[in-house]
Amino acid sequence: MKRLLAVAMSLMSVCAVADNARGFYVGAGMTEFMYDDEMINVGNARTAEILGGYKYNAALGVEIRYGTGVNEGESKGDNGLPGRLERDIDSYYAVYYKPELINDEAKLYLLLGYMDVDSTESVVAADGSTISKLDISESGASYGVGIGFILNERFNFNIEYRTLPEQNNVETEIVSANFDYRF
DSSP states (O other): OHHHHHHHHHHHHHHHSOOTTSEEEEEEEEEEEEEEESSOOBOOEEEEEEEEEEESSSSOEEEEEEEEEEEOEEBOSOOSSSSEEEEEEEEEEEEEEOOEEEOSSEEEEEEEEEEEEEEEEEEEOTTSOEEEEEEEEEEEEEEEEEEEEEOSSSEEEEEEEEEEEEETTEEEEEEEEEEEEEO
16 A cells, blocks of 8 residues: 555656646746837837747747737937827737757747737827827737746746838837746
8 A cells, every 4th residue: 555655646746847848838028029110210119928838849839929018119309200109019919839949957949930919100299199090910920039047847037039020111129038837
């Protein structure tokens, strides 16, 4: 009976150990959208995002993300408009294939996938009234690179750089920091 109990306890403890190279995970973080607009100098917009994924092994993983705007980016200086331009991220989602190189302390990974961003551009007068408003939807291939630091067997801290394809003479680069929890 003692042997059966010892075997059962050891099997249960093996299942409880988290593995950074495989399994389900969830996370949350902050993201900054940086615009390289050829016509108007616009500041960065910030968002909060949640993510979830599954790693089959270090080379096979999939991840989904959802984010929403925290504050908008606005134009600086003379922009040729009757007011300042504000860009606000309403929401976005992304799906990524995520291969990783991992060791006991850190991981290096790629993000290859698709992203859809819904945003609003507004021209705001000096008195704060909205002169014009335009809803924009951008989508396309998204790719990036990240480095993750393994804090313990379940928690990771990640720093990432991603990009979206140029649309309407605007290049969008995305920098993010997030934490994830491995099951």
